[in-house]
Amino acid sequence: MKLYGVTGWKNNGKTGLMERLVAEFTARGLTVSTLKHAHHATDVDQPGTDSHRHRVAGASEVVLASPNRVAIMQELRGAQEPSLTELLARMRPVDLILVEGYKRETHPKIEVHRAEASTALIAPNDPTIRAVASDTALELDRPVFDLDDTAVIADFIAAELGL
Structure with missing residues (x-):
């Protein structure tokens, strides 16, 4: 799986x-999952x-299944939040x-x-940020894309990942 x-x-x-x-990626025929923090x-x-009601009663995990979707709710109950790596390991294989x-x-x-939003850019101090999508022109040492140009941003990500 690509990330x-x-x-x-x-x-x-x-x-x-x-x-x-x-x-955009699903329209291109890729299977895509998301993980949001x-x-x-x-x-x-x-x-x-x-x-x-099951959760409130004390269940550690509740699986809700229907013909349309499955939701798995896990209560941490004071335990440490799972790491990104641990969460990714739980996900089913997809293209992206x-x-x-x-x-x-x-x-x-x-x-x-x-x-x-008047927030400072993270990119100048973070090499893991490969590009910026913005609604304004920026001078950076990496690509800057128009925030609304989804196809171009998707092309960049696909090229980066070899998709």
């Missing part, structure tokens, strides 16, 4: 680019559902895994940057 990241500071457009890249508490389950977040990990990444 490529989309990183950047909050509110710079990471999720939008991820969404467009998934659509969240710094805040998040819950995909809703109070009142049977699966939520796109990772949102995990900016300090060593996999190759593209940084998303919006001028209006």
